[in-house]
Structures are given as C-alpha cells and as structure tokens.
Amino acid sequence: MTDQNQQKNANSKVVRKLLLATVFMFGFGYALVPLYNIFCDITGLNGKTSDQAAEVKPADIDNNRWVTVEFIGSLNDNMPWKFRPAVSKMKVRPGEPSRVNYIAKNVSSNSIVGNAVPSVSPGQAAKYFTKTECFCFTQQELKSGEEKEMPVVFIVDKNIPKRINTVTLSYTFFNSPAATKEKSNVSMANK
Amino acid sequence: MSEDHHDHKPTGIGRWLFSTNHKDIGTMYLWFSFIMLFIGGGMAMIIRAELYQPGMQLVEPDFFNQMTTLHGLIMVFGVIMPAFVGFANWLVPMMIGAPDMALPRMNNMSFWILPFAFGTLISTLFMEGSAPNFGWTFYAPLSTTYGPASTDYFIFGVHLMGISSIMGSINVIVTILNMRAPGMTLMKMPIFVWTWLITAFLLIAVMPVLAGVVTMMLTDRNFGTSFFEASGGGDPVMFQHVFWFFGHPEVYIMILPSFGIISQIIPTFARKKLFGYSSMVYATASIAILSFIVWAHHMYTVGMPLAGELFFMLATMLIAVPTGVKVFNWTATMWKGSLTFETPMLFSVAFIILFTIGGFSGLMMSITPIDFQYHDTYFIVAHFHYVLVTGALFAIFAGAYYWLPKWTGNMYDETLGKVHFWISLVSVNVLFFPMHFLGLAGMPRRIPDYALQFTDFNQMASIGAFVFGGIQLLFLFIVIKCIRGGEKATDRVWEGAEGLEFEQLPSPAPFHSFTDAPQVK
C-alpha cells in the first residue's frame, strides 16, 4: 500500500533526525570538557592558571603598589613526599618578575614521578598571574630520599584590579596517573 | 464492535517476548516498574531500619552506602521512568487515534533491554568488593579513583538504560508527529501527549550526555584518560557540571509526564474543561527549556564565582514561574467545578498540594546563601522526596487508578483504593516531613549513624516509612484484584471523562484499536 510506504518514509525521516540529534548530544557532552576549560581560562574562574610558560614582556613595573603573594604546597593523598615553599609569602611589584623556590623531598623507598597542579586564588586573580618558569610545566621525578629545589618565576600583571592585594599561589603534587593506578590496584587487592 | 476479527492475540510466553503491541509493551513496562518499586522500596526499608536509632545496628556502613546508591538509581531509572514509558505506550496511541506506536519492533527492544540493564546493576550486589557505593550521583573521584571494581558493571548498566530511553523517546516522538488521526492538530492533543512529547525531546537531549559522562568515567578508570583526574590535568568539579547538565533536565523528565497525568484527571472529576490549555503547553515547554540553564544550583558550594552563583540562582527561581502557572491552572480547573473524590482524584489533589510543598523547599534551596546551609543535609532529601514520591509517584498511582478500568475492563475496588490513599497520604508525610527539620538542624544525608539529638525525628520518619512501604502491598493486591475481575467498567468509565480513549473505545480497550483512524472534530 502506498499509504503505508509513505508513512514508513515519513517515519524514517524523523528517526534519522532524532538519531542525529542523539549523536550530536553525545558529542556535545564531550565538547563540554574543552568548553569548560576554555571558559575557565578566559574568565580565570576556578583559579585555573596556565600550565604553559608565558612570554616575557618588556618590564613595565608599577612602582606605586605592592601585592602580597602567599605560597602553599600540598600533597595529594597517596603522595609520599614532603613538599613546601621556601618562604611563605613575599611582596612584589606588579609587572616585576619574581622568583620563589619550593622544596620537595621523596621520603618513600621508591622513585616517584609527580605532577604539580597550580591554582590561584582569588579566582579573579588567575588571569593576572603568569609564570615564566615553573616546575609544574613538566613532570618531576625524585629518587628515593632525594631532595630538590624547584623554582617558579612569576609576574603579577600590573593591570590586576586594585582591590586585590593578596594572591595565593598553591600547588598540589599528585602521583602521576599511571603510578596512582598501580597503587590503587594494590589497595583494592588488599581489601 | 467490528474489531473482534483483529482481536486474536498470540499466546504463551511468546506473546510477551516478541510483542510489538503497544498495549502489551505498556503492560510490561508498568509491571517492570512495579517490581522495581518493591526492590528499591526494600532497600529504603533497610536504610530506614538502620536509621531508626543512632549507632550502628543492622548493616555495615559500606553496605548502607550501597543501599542509598542503588535505591536512588533504581527509583529514578527503574521505577519512575519506566512507569511513565508504560503510560506513554498504553495511552499515546489511543489518545491520538493511532493503531500502535510508530516503530513497534524498536518498542519491543527498548523494553527488553531494561531487565538486562537492571539485572546487571543489581548483580553488583553479589560481586566481590562491593556494589556501587558512591551515591546515585556517582561523583568523581569517588566513582573513578575510589570506585569499587563493580563500577564498570554499573557503567554498562547505565549505558543500556540510556539506549533504552533514547529508543523509547524516538518512538514517542515519531508516533506523535506522524501518526495522529486526521483532525488531531497539535493544539488539540491531550496535555498528557504534549508533556510526553516534550519529555521525549528532553530525553534525547540529555541521555546522550549521561552516556558521555559514564564513558569518560570508564576511560578514566580503565584506559588512562584523565577527564576527572586532577593529576593528569582533569578536574573532578567538571564531573559535576557534566552530570548536572544531564541531571537537572532529568528531574523534569521525571515530573513532566505526571503534570500530564494530573492535567487529564483533574478536569474529569471537576467536570470542567482544563483551565488554560494553551498556557499549560507553553508552561511545559518553558520549564523544559529553562531546565538546561539551572544545573549549577546543585553545585552552589563548589566555589563558583559570584556571577555564576547569581545567574544560577535567578534562573532557578525563574523556573518556579511556569510551575506556578500549572498549579494555578489546576486550582482554577477545580474552582466551582462539581467535584467528586474518587481515588484518582484524591491522589491528584494530594499531588497538587504536596508537590507544591516540594516546590517551595526547592525555592528555598535556590537561594544561594541559604543553600550553603541546606546543601547535603536531610532538607534536600525532604525536597526531592516531596517532588518525586508525593509528586511523580502519586501521579503514577493516580493514573493507574484512572486508566485501570479502561485497561482491564473492570473497576478497581474503590473502598480499598481509598484506604490505600489515606494511609499513604498520612504515612508519607510522617515519613518525609520530619526530614525538613532534621536538615535544618544539620543532619547530613547519606550517613548510617547520627548524633543523639536527631533521634526523635528519625524514628518518626522510619515509622512512616514502614507504613508507607507496607501499604504498597495493598496497592499490588488492588491491581491484581482489578485485573481478575470486578464490577464491569462502562466505556466512558468516569462520568466526566473525555478523550478518544474514553469516547471511542470500549472497556477494556481491544488488543488492536483505531485500525481505522477516527475523525477528530
């Protein structure tokens, strides 16, 4: 019956569109991931600061202002290191590159690869905080018992809003994913 | 009726396994949901028994967490959603004058996936290690880095449910768009059909996102990606964003069809036309659209910037407006109607009042600074049980009583129905109302033990829970009794009933209906 065929055609047209919408939304779910990161980068929400080295611009220093930068170092749960900044805070001039050292020591009996994830707070300051040199740009490996000084060179942008007088830079060291996986498998097996 | 030569149905188990008949598939969905209600309900009984007293009595904390997780997952994906799909299967073709669903074979498949999905989910209880124990919202890293081995089976189960829902929604949309009887314009469709059309679009928009998020979990757990793994550059907070992008529309998926059911029932027992039909349609559509921009009200405390908090707070409050329009319309429909209170109407009136209480607690939590106090306390447990149990589930009860005579040809036992209603009404409030106070006093959710001062309200809640759980066995009895016999229902069933299924089909509705499309004026 042509009537029925027509109905079939009309149906499969709608079905095709809906399947397309399904695939599109599945992709959209994944697209939320880069969108989320771009959104946070642009707005500096979430205290996300770049994990890439910034270009150094010719120094243009604001000598009328001090900004206090505080440093925090912390470790993820299953990271058998010691990790702290050499100084807990310093005053810097906006626009001027400054250097601070973090000190890490591996107190376990294995060699461990770690990843440091930086974060800046308040979130709005993240846009105005750039690093030209950082141990967080690459993975760090410490042998058992090894201690290392890890430098960071950063610049507080001179356009940072007047109301922000204190910026906190925090690093968390994570066991690198592969090593983490191994460890959690071991603890699962022990359960 | 001249339909009887169509009316030979296949027999035996094959009738159900290979069924492509929308009525049989609807029946299977409804029974599936009913069985899941007792499984999920049994888990709730374990939870409430443990919480009857402070201290650890019956179960291990880890098992308690498995119970809250599976209870939530089963109730959301195994009870409420399949029940509504069951209603859609039974009613949408009859209401729009179509002979069946547009894609009958796909219909069969989307049902038969479900037992496998939930078989997989429930089988995790018997696996080594533990069943999923991270809450129905399965936040990373609880479900990724720290999830038990069975989490991978949970992910597989969620994939199956997603596929089933998407196939079901495609079917509903195609049926509604292409199979309406001549004269059945979109704006003449019963509200139930409208709400399901919009729900189906919501499902197609967000179920794939759910599938995406569990796939990301799967690859994070097993293939070394780091979507949610901070050490690899991922972000666990992003999990919450992606999850709630699905999750908030999902809560409307669970309530829109009940709006539809209530909008069918109230006019029947008020013997008046539904007040503001087109505003109902527009309100439903705007709720659906707004539901995409409010997700972060579940995440006020993750540390969003002020602008974000404000945006999501205002957007959330905005949703209360179309919801208010609906409540207003139902009330206006009853206004000066010649009301009678048979069981479906009783459940519907209770729905309006109690759902509104749930809406109010929602409004309270939509205010960001206030939610900082309520978040993750029993207050929110009270909120979503008011909207889901006295909301969605009561609408399912109301709809079941309303259409059972049409489905079976027999009236249910009205006295028993009223007993079921009144005992449910009292016990459900004894069960959930004290949770507001517990939450305000600071009792956190998802814990197996609590401080001494919370004892009284917890005992009230537990007693309410045992009564409410127990009385549902009466509902089972009423349904079975109605299927097996009883006073014969008239074709119209209810004096004030309108719509093709009541006006043009006998009771019980024949196995094949509207093989010749009716003419709709």
Ligand code: HEM
């Ligand atoms: C006026 C409408 C509503 C408003 C303003 C509202 C608001 C909220 C807010 C702000 C939360 C988050 C609370 C928190 O985690 O601190 C919440 C949670 C929740 N709402 Fe609503 N809501 C409304 C209607 C509904 C409806 C209709 C449903 C479902 C049928 C629903 C289901 C839920 C669920 C399940 C949760 C808890 C999710 C979880 O497990 O964390 N809500 N609601």
Ligand SMILES: [Cu+2]
């Ligand atoms: Cu929500």
